[in-house]
Amino acid sequence: MSFEITNIFLNNLTELINSNRDKEISSLFSEVHFADIAEVLEELSFDEAIYIIKLLDSEKTSEILTELDEDIREKILENLSAKEIAEEVGEMDTDDAADIIGELSNERQERVINALEDDDLAADIKELLSYEDDTAGALMAKELVKVYETWTVAGCMRRIRGQAKEVTRVHSIYVVDKDDKLVGRLSLKDLIIAKSDQKIADISKAKVDAVNVNEDDEEVAKIMAKYDLEAIPVVDNNNVLLGRITIDDIVDVLKEEADKDYQMAAGLVQDVEADDSILELTRARLPWLFLGLIGGVGAFIIMEGFHSVFSKYATLFFFTPLIAAMAGNVGVQSSAIIVQGLANDDVKGSINSRLFKEMLLAALNGVILAVFLFLFVWAYKGELNLALAISASLVVVIIIAGLIGTFVPLFLNKRGIDPAIATGPFITTSNDIFGILIYFMIAKLILGI
Amino acid sequence: MSFEITNIFLNNLTELINSNRDKEISSLFSEVHFADIAEVLEELSFDEAIYIIKLLDSEKTSEILTELDEDIREKILENLSAKEIAEEVGEMDTDDAADIIGELSNERQERVINALEDDDLAADIKELLSYEDDTAGALMAKELVKVYETWTVAGCMRRIRGQAKEVTRVHSIYVVDKDDKLVGRLSLKDLIIAKSDQKIADISKAKVDAVNVNEDDEEVAKIMAKYDLEAIPVVDNNNVLLGRITIDDIVDVLKEEADKDYQMAAGLVQDVEADDSILELTRARLPWLFLGLIGGVGAFIIMEGFHSVFSKYATLFFFTPLIAAMAGNVGVQSSAIIVQGLANDDVKGSINSRLFKEMLLAALNGVILAVFLFLFVWAYKGELNLALAISASLVVVIIIAGLIGTFVPLFLNKRGIDPAIATGPFITTSNDIFGILIYFMIAKLILGI
Numbered sequence: 001m002s003f004e005i006t007n008i009f010l011n012n013l014t015e016l017i018n019s020n021r022d023k024e025i026s027s028l029f030s031e032v033h034f035a036d037i038a039e040v041l042e043e044l045s046f047d048e049a050i051y052i053i054k055l056l057d058s059e060k061t062s063e064i065l066t067e068l069d070e071d072i073r074e075k076i077l078e079n080l081s082a083k084e085i086a087e088e089v090g091e092m093d094t095d096d097a098a099d100i101i102g103e104l105s106n107e108r109q110e111r112v113i114n115a116l117e118d119d120d121l122a123a124d125i126k127e128l129l130s131y132e133d134d135t136a137g138a139l140m141a142k143e144l145v146k147v148y149e150t151w152t153v154a155g156c157m158r159r160i161r162g163q164a165k166e167v168t169r170v171h172s173i174y175v176v177d178k179d180d181k182l183v184g185r186l187s188l189k190d191l192i193i194a195k196s197d198q199k200i201a202d203i204s205k206a207k208v209d210a211v212n213v214n215e216d217d218e219e220v221a222k223i224m225a226k227y228d229l230e231a232i233p234v235v236d237n238n239n240v241l242l243g244r245i246t247i248d249d250i251v252d253v254l255k256e257e258a259d260k261d262y263q264m265a266a267g268l269v270q271d272v273e274a275d276d277s278i279l280e281l282t283r284a285r286l287p288w289l290f291l292g293l294i295g296g297v298g299a300f301i302i303m304e305g306f307h308s309v310f311s312k313y314a315t316l317f318f319f320t321p322l323i324a325a326m327a328g329n330v331g332v333q334s335s336a337i338i339v340q341g342l343a344n345d346d347v348k349g350s351i352n353s354r355l356f357k358e359m360l361l362a363a364l365n366g367v368i369l370a371v372f373l374f375l376f377v378w379a380y381k382g383e384l385n386l387a388l389a390i391s392a393s394l395v396v397v398i399i400i401a402g403l404i405g406t407f408v409p410l411f412l413n414k415r416g417i418d419p420a421i422a423t424g425p426f427i428t429t430s431n432d433i434f435g436i437l438i439y440f441m442i443a444k445l446i447l448g449i
Numbered sequence: 450m451s452f453e454i455t456n457i458f459l460n461n462l463t464e465l466i467n468s469n470r471d472k473e474i475s476s477l478f479s480e481v482h483f484a485d486i487a488e489v490l491e492e493l494s495f496d497e498a499i500y501i502i503k504l505l506d507s508e509k510t511s512e513i514l515t516e517l518d519e520d521i522r523e524k525i526l527e528n529l530s531a532k533e534i535a536e537e538v539g540e541m542d543t544d545d546a547a548d549i550i551g552e553l554s555n556e557r558q559e560r561v562i563n564a565l566e567d568d569d570l571a572a573d574i575k576e577l578l579s580y581e582d583d584t585a586g587a588l589m590a591k592e593l594v595k596v597y598e599t600w601t602v603a604g605c606m607r608r609i610r611g612q613a614k615e616v617t618r619v620h621s622i623y624v625v626d627k628d629d630k631l632v633g634r635l636s637l638k639d640l641i642i643a644k645s646d647q648k649i650a651d652i653s654k655a656k657v658d659a660v661n662v663n664e665d666d667e668e669v670a671k672i673m674a675k676y677d678l679e680a681i682p683v684v685d686n687n688n689v690l691l692g693r694i695t696i697d698d699i700v701d702v703l704k705e706e707a708d709k710d711y712q713m714a715a716g717l718v719q720d721v722e723a724d725d726s727i728l729e730l731t732r733a734r735l736p737w738l739f740l741g742l743i744g745g746v747g748a749f750i751i752m753e754g755f756h757s758v759f760s761k762y763a764t765l766f767f768f769t770p771l772i773a774a775m776a777g778n779v780g781v782q783s784s785a786i787i788v789q790g791l792a793n794d795d796v797k798g799s800i801n802s803r804l805f806k807e808m809l810l811a812a813l814n815g816v817i818l819a820v821f822l823f824l825f826v827w828a829y830k831g832e833l834n835l836a837l838a839i840s841a842s843l844v845v846v847i848i849i850a851g852l853i854g855t856f857v858p859l860f861l862n863k864r865g866i867d868p869a870i871a872t873g874p875f876i877t878t879s880n881d882i883f884g885i886l887i888y889f890m891i892a893k894l895i896l897g898i
Contacts, residue, residue, distance in 0.1 A: 031656070035675045157641065164638050169679065188637040189613050192606065207480070225704070226484045228697040230618065230679055247696050248677040254700065255674065258707030259789060265714060266785030266872070267778055274790035274803070278810050285782050286814055292778045293818050296771020297825060303767040317766055318752040321773045322745025325881055328777070329716055329741045329874050333734050336715030340708055341723035354723070361727050365735055369742050376746060423715070425778050428877075432774055 003036040010043055017048050022055055034060060038067035046072075050079055062091035065100060071276075074103065082108060086115035093168060094121070095141035095249065098128035128243075136220050137213040139253070140234045140243035145173045147200055149183055154196040171231035174241055175204045182233055182241045184208055210235045213242055220245060221253045222345070260420075261343070265336065267292075267425035288425040295429035299324065299436050306440045315381055316443050319390055320436055326369070326394065327401040327435030328428035334358060334405030335423045342413050351410050355403055362402030366395035389446040393439045400438060401431045452485040459492055466497050471504055483509060487516035495521075499528055511540035514549060520725075523552065531557060535564035542617065543570070544590035544698065547577035577692075585669050586662040588702070589683045589692035594622045596649055598632055603645040620680035623690055624653045631682055631690045633657055659684045662691055669694060670702045671794070709869075710792070714785065716741075716874035737874040744878035748773065748885050755889045764830055765892050768839055769885055775818070775843065776850040776884030777877035783807060783854030784872045791862055800859050804852055811851030815844035838895040842888045849887060850880045 016025050029037055029052075037056075041049040041064065053061050053076060065073060065088055077085060077100075085104075089097045089112065101109050109129070116122040124142040131137025145163045147156050156173075164170055173191065175184035184204035194203045210233045211220050224232055230247040260271065267288035272281055299320075309316060338354075341347040347354070370391040377387035405427055409419035465474050478486055478501075486505075490498040490513065502510050502525060514522060514537055526534060526549075534553075538546045538561065550558050558578070565571045573591045580586025594612045596605050605622075613619055622640065624633035633653035643652045659682045660669050673681055679696040709720065716737030721730055748769075758765060787803075790796040796803070819840040826836035854876055858868035 033676055035677075161642050164642060167638075169636075170638050187618075188641065189616075189619050192637065192641075193610050193613065225697075225700050227482055228484075230696060247679060247700070248674075251674050251696070251700065251703065254703055254707075258703070258711075259793075262707075262711055262714065262785060262789060265711065266781050268782060268785065272786060273793075273795050274786050275795060278806065278813060281786075281810055282813055282817075285779075285810075286817065288782075289775065289778055289814060289818060290821075292774050293771070293822065296768070296774050297822075299770040299774075300764075300767045303770070304764075307763060307767075314756060315749075315753075318749045318756075319745070320770055321748040321752070321881060321885060322742070324770045324773065325741050325745050325748075325777075325878065326738065328774075328877065329738055330734075332715050332873070333717060333737075336711060336717065337721060337723050337730075340711060344704075344708075344722075346722050346724060357727065361730055361734075364727060364731055365738060368731075368735065369738060372739075373742065373746075424781070428777065429774065432770060436770060 003032060005036075005040055005043060010040070013040070013044070014048060017051050025052065025055060029056065029060075034063035035067045038064050038069075042069055042072055046075060050076060053080075058087050058091050062088045062096075066092065066096045070103070073100075077104065082111035083115045085112045086117075089125075090116060090118060090121065093141045093143055094124045094128060094243075095139065095245075097121070098125050098138075101125060102129055131213065134217045135213065136211045136215040136217065136234050136245060137242070139217050139220065139249050140213070140245045142243045143167045144233070144241075144244045145170055146176055146180075146241060147173055149175050149177055149199075149201040149204070151200045152196070153191065153194050153198050153200065153203065156191065156200055157196075169231075169246065171244075171246070172208075172233075174208070174233050174244075175200055176241055180241055181239045182208060182210055182235050185233075208233065210239075211245070212237065217253050218257055221250045221257070224250050225254075261339070261423075264418075264420045265332075265339075265423040292425055292429050295433055298433045302433070302436050302440065306444075309440070309444070313386065313443070313447060315377070315383075315386055316390070316440070320439065322373075323393065323397055323435050323439045324432040327397050327431040330362065330365070330398050330401040331405035331427040331431035332423065334362075334402045335409050335419075335427050338406055338409045339419050339423055342409065342419055347410075351407070351414075354410065355406055358402045358406040359399055362399040363395065365402075366398035369398070370394045385447060389443045392446060393442040396442055397435045397438050401435060404431060404434065452481055454485075454489055454492060459489070462489070462493070463497060466500050474501065474504060478505065478509075483512035484516045487513050487518075491518055491521055495524060499525060502529075507536050507540050511537045511545075515541065515545040519552070522549075526553065531560035532564045534561045535566075538574075539565060539567060539570065542590050542592055543573045543577060543692075544588065546570070547574050547587075550574060551578055580662065583666045584662065585660045585664040585666065585683050585694060586691070588666050588669065588698050589662075589694045591692045592616045593682070593690075593693045594619055595625055595629075595690060596622055598624050598626055598648075598650040598653070600649045601645070602640060602643045602647050602649065602652065605640065605649055606645075618680075618695065620693075620695070621657075621682075623657070623682050623693075624649055625690055629690055630688045631657060631659055631684050634682075657682065659688075660694070661686065666702050667706055670699045670706070673699050674703070710788070710872075713867075713869045714781075714788075714872040741874055741878050744882055747882045751882070751885050751889065755893075758889070758893070762835065762892070762896060764826070764832075764835055765839070765889070769888065771822075772843065772846055772884050772888045773881040776846050776880040779811060779814070779847050779850040780854035780876040780880035781872065783811075783851045784858050784868075784876050787855055787858045788868050788872055791858065791868055796859075800856070800863075803859065804855055807851050807855040808848055811848040812844065814851075815847035818847070819843045834896060838892045841895060842891040845891055846884045846887050850884060853880060853883065 041052060089100060101112055104112065113122050113125060143166055145160050145167055147160065160173065170188055172185040172187055174182060175186065177183050184206045185208040186204040190203055209227060209229060211223065213234050213236050224247060231244050233241055234243045234245060236242055263271065268284045269287045270284045272284040303320065338347065373394055374387045374391035377390055378384060408422040412422055413419040490501060538549060550561055553561065562571050562574060592615055594609050594616055596609065609622065619637055621634040621636055623631060624635065626632050633655045634657040635653040639652055658676060658678060660672065662683050662685050673696060680693050682690055683692045683694060685691055712720065717733045718736050719733045721733040752769065787796065822843055823836045823840035826839055827833060857871040861871055862868040
């Protein structure tokens with residue numbers, strides 16, 4: 001079932017485009033899913049992509065536009081007139097339409113909305129654009145099937161035929177009262193197996209999950225995943241039905257959320273892809289690298305401070321990369337577990353009990369590793385005190401690194417800050433500095449310098 | 450709509466359990482979603498959880514069992530007899546049933562399957578258990594609505610009432626030929642808006658996405674996300690319809706996949722949660738920490754090798770943590786971008802062109818950072834040659850660290866190995882060693898030592 005994009009296919013397509021063989025191009029794409037066509041366009045040159053967009057009819061191109069990579073879509077939209085964009089948008093579901101229009105400049109947004117033929121659609125899109133990013137309102141679509149509780153099943157079937165045609169996937173049918181307040185739901189399945197003279201109110205389920213239009217989109221994703229929902233109605237503060245969110249949008253939210261956390265842990269400040277320009281990649285990577293540089297300078301200053309130690313205990317200095325690396329690794333592990341736990345709502349109990357557990361865990365790991373290190377240094381250098389100083393420091397550094405890695409995300413989370421900031425370069429850099437500082441302080445203590 | 454678990458609620462519940470006030474407990478839970486009940490059970494003591502499971506009827510407890518945390522479910526199942534488990538399983542959808550039974554020991558699996566009253570169910574579960582983990586077969590359920598292409602719409606409506614009652618969510622109705630081979634699909638919506646005398650073959654869509662029963666589950670997730678599918682039929686090599694996978698299972702696969710990649714990047718060898726035992730957490734964390742230790746020892750040996758340099762250029766040594774840290778950070782960034790790109794199928798073009806791009810990018814970032822470092826060292830120490838040596842090394846180290854971070858995941862991917870191994874401790878440790886080695890080699894070159 002998969003559609004393969006081969007070089008032969010692309011070369012053939014380029015030829016067809018250059019010879020303006022429109023009919024053949026149209027029939028080439030007639031059986032292809034729009035998600036696949038979007039991928040093809042991403043492989044073509046920009047002019048070739050525009051050619052195809054203008055050639056295919058807007059029922060198809062509207063779907064293709066929603067699937068395109070953001071950056072490519074942006075360039076294509078710049079090359080379409082407000083009227084042409086309005087035509088595409090008119091074919092889309094309202095949530096996709098609002099997303100596409102929302103990507104334009106404020107001035108272009110107005111022109112496109114004014115160019116829409118359907119006034120109801122224009123009103124819907126304006127409403128959706130009014131909601132804050134990353135909320136249920138920004139995610140939802142206005143298309144849904146809604147019936148009044150006073151109707152009969154037979155009357156219902158007649159009336160929803162019209163509504164159902166507009167809705168790509170029906171899922172639940174929402175039941176409202178005369179004020180359009182959500183009072184229940186039923187499925188198409190319930191409708192089919194019911195008798196035609198029953199009242200909607202009798203066969204509908206009164207218990208209906210819904211989210212408030214201002215709810216955070218990651219919260220919505222959690223709720224839908226937890227209750228295995230495929231669509232959820234969105235209501236305002238008075239329980240008036242405003243729209244609905246479908247699971248395919250949630251799948252996108254989940255993927256973006258995972259990508260974002262992963263990138264934050266790697267020290268990237270914005271959403272970048274491997275194919276972005278060198279300038280964009282630099283903008284995403286440089287900030288955290290700069291932090292690392294400052295941390296390295298901090299480490300340098302600390303080590304210089306202990307300069308006099310060197311002549312007597314050179315070995316101490318040669319082990320600083322090891323100490324710093326271990327502190328960093330332990331910190332990253334701890335913070336990753338905590339951040340993931342927080343994201344999955346798995347973290348229960350008090351912060352103190354968690355810190356205590358981490359301390360035991362780090363102590364156990366630290367001692368195991370320190371034993372190996374002790375044996376190595378003792379065998380390699382033959383100096384017992386030195387081996388003891390270095391291994392003892394390792395244990396303490398690991399414990400403290402683990403505690404920092406556990407505490408910081410929990411602390412940020414309590415303050416309402418995204419704990420994922422505390423993964424990656426933030427933890428490795430701070431742990432490097434703390435690690436080196438503690439290392440030399442303990443060595444000084446044990447070796448009496 | 451959210452159900453809140455408060456301490457008052459839990460204390461109240463514990464009291465009811467201790468006083469055996471079963472009726473009140475049942476009515477307390479009568480309106481609560483099973484996913485929420487599962488969360489409550491996770492907060493109770495083990496005996497209290499067992500009490501509730503045995504109290505509530507199996508229609509409810511079967512759903513609760515599927516939602517429970519794995520570790521808790523394992524303990525509960527150990528305390529139920531094969532007959533009791535068979536009773537629970539009999540209420541579940543076949544995919545959940547197979548998952549639950551699959552978690553038991555081989556011996557118990559047999560006893561539970563033998564204890565099942567429904568022979569068809571037993572056969573279905575045996576079939577599902579026969580498929581390899583992480584394939585479409587292991588993910589799918591046998592419940593679906595299937596119609597023959599020769600039926601009429603009216604006949605169809607009559608016959609599917611029975612099938613539809615078994616299926617929790619109908620989604621598409623699958624159309625098969627007389628050999629049960631998948632030939633098309635239609636939605637309940639299509640069925641409702643069609644005329645009753647039409648033939649199924651006329652209103653069904655011949656184009657139906659399907660996956661092979663042996664397909665990798667992450668591939669299935671990609672396909673369903675790409676085409677916005679909510680259910681996908683599963684077929685064998687002869688296109689015979691075997692079962693179907695629904696989007697809620699894919700949402701779980703996506704979340705597990707994201708968690709797994711994130712943990713690998715943090716250097717955890719197995720799936721752990723913050724609440725796991727100290728022994729389990731140690732087993733997950735120690736291996737990569739050990740690798741870090743070995744890397745640190747390698748760095749020590751390298752630095753010892755350059756011992757004689759120290760008396761003349763102590764500053765060089767004090768900057769090793771900085772060099773190692775930068776090499777690590779750059780490597781992590783590069784590998785994260787590549788690994789994420791590979792996961793999202795965003796990485797196109799040859800490896801060479803990508804390495805070249807990374808080289809330019811690293812050179813740009815490296816030079817910017819090196820300029821700042823140069824100015825700092827020159828201002829702080831007043832030695833021009835030294836500042837030059839350290840900054841020049843930084844540029845080279847960053848370029849090589851970036852290349853390693855880009856190349857290794859691409860290389861692993863080409864060899865069919867999970868590139869995510871090359872994120873986290875693997876990259877930081879190897880880049881630390883390479884970084885320090887290159888640093889001293891360049892410093893030696895520039896300073897003529």
